[in-house]
Amino acid sequence: MVLILDLQRATHATLHRLAAHLGDLGLPPSELNALANLGERPGGASTVSELATAIGGRPTTLTGILDRLQQRGLLAREPHPRDRRTVIVRLTPDGVDAAxxxxxxxxxxxxxxxxxxxxxxxxxxxxxxxALSQ
Amino acid sequence: MVLILDLQRATHATLHRLAAHLGDLGLPPSELNALANLGERPGGASTVSELATAIGGRPTTLTGILDRLQQRGLLAREPHPRDRRTVIVRLTPDGVDAAxxxxxxxxxxxxxxxxxxxxxxxxxxxxxxxALSQ
DNA sequence: TATTGTTATACTCTATAACTATA
DNA sequence: TATAGTTATAGAGTATAACAATA
Incomplete structure (x- = not known):
């Protein structure tokens, strides 16, 4: 038994199911994932780095995903109050509903x-x- | 707790780790996954449909992946002995080693x-x- | 010097629909 | 008519390296 193969299959299968269930949102898997992760956070907000960690990806991957969510009006970028390098992404009211x-x-x-x-x-x-995500 | 979010994170994280461990093979995640799935099968062989099911994807997605594995000399396509619509993909000796x-x-x-x-x-x-893969 | 996030580039992944060959 | 696999097309996902701004 190789658990990682089961992991990959389950991931693909659940993405297919979710896409079918949520087809009217018109969102690809990565955007569904980002949206749901933000929806689990207090205030629907996170830094880009934190969100990348939550997703298991990298900030460079997130930029495009966040751009599209922002274009759709589901998310806004805000400056961090104390560190001007950092960007806070926050769900809009429509984004909260979608999430x-x-x-x-x-x-x-x-x-x-x-x-x-x-x-x-x-x-x-x-x-x-x-444990596999460490 | 939303298990599917943990699932996505674990999938991304393990892909990063595997890519780092197997960097000298120069294979992207989907090819590692196809290769490992074939490696688990008797004779390193499968039909395209069966492999698609094992991966949780679709035949249309597999075509390109199998093309690249074939170009790398890790895999061969064979006719099915009894159904001429069906293609059997089989690991080459190099493919067995890589898998x-x-x-x-x-x-x-x-x-x-x-x-x-x-x-x-x-x-x-x-x-x-x-259960999530059903 | 190190870190945050973005951009540029190139390649890979995926879905949809249409297609060929075969059953 | 249905099924196995491929092709064509378009868009989305990802990594690497380089970059600007800030710490």
Missing amino acids: ERVLAAMRELERRALADLPPDAADSAAAVLR | ERVLAAMRELERRALADLPPDAADSAAAVLR
Whole structure:
């Protein structure tokens, strides 16, 4: 058994499902991911670096994703109050709505998938996924 | 907790690690993934459709990936003995070697990541990942 | 000197729809 | 009619290196 192969398959499969569920938003996977990560944060806000870490990517990858979310009116960039190198990205009200829809679709997909598994399976899986993310 | 966000992060993070470990192969993530999946199969062979299912993608996505692996001499396409619509892709000897290196790197990455977790955590995680892949 | 984020470039990934060949 | 795989096209994702601004 090679867990990483299961990981890749599950990632691709869930992205397909989410795209189907959320097709009317017209957002590609990376934007859904960024949106949902921001939606989980207090105030829907984060620095670019923090968001890159949360996604498992790099700031250079995020720039384009954030540009498109901003063009769609789902996100705004703000200066950091104390460090003028840092950019804070924050969901707009429309962005908050979209993020909540994405998160709801993710939770629903999880709920259905995990219905027949032991209740603690999700926690075990989360621990493994976090260990693989270090 | 939204497991799918942990899933995306773990996927990105493991791809970065594997790329670093296997940099001398010069293969992008999708090719590493296809290679490892084929390496897990008897004879290193599969139909395009079966491989697409294993990866969680679509045949149309695979065509380009398989083209590049073939150009690199890691893979060959063969006719199916009984259905002339079907293509069988098979690792070459060089492809088998490369696939074994990729699988070894994946297993090593997993071994280190899971060292501090309960022994059955990997099995639980695999069950969850497979449920999410349905 | 180091860090944050962006830009430039080049390549890879992916989806959709249309297509060929075969069943 | 349906299925296996490919092609064409367009857009999205990613890495690397270089850069500007700031710490």
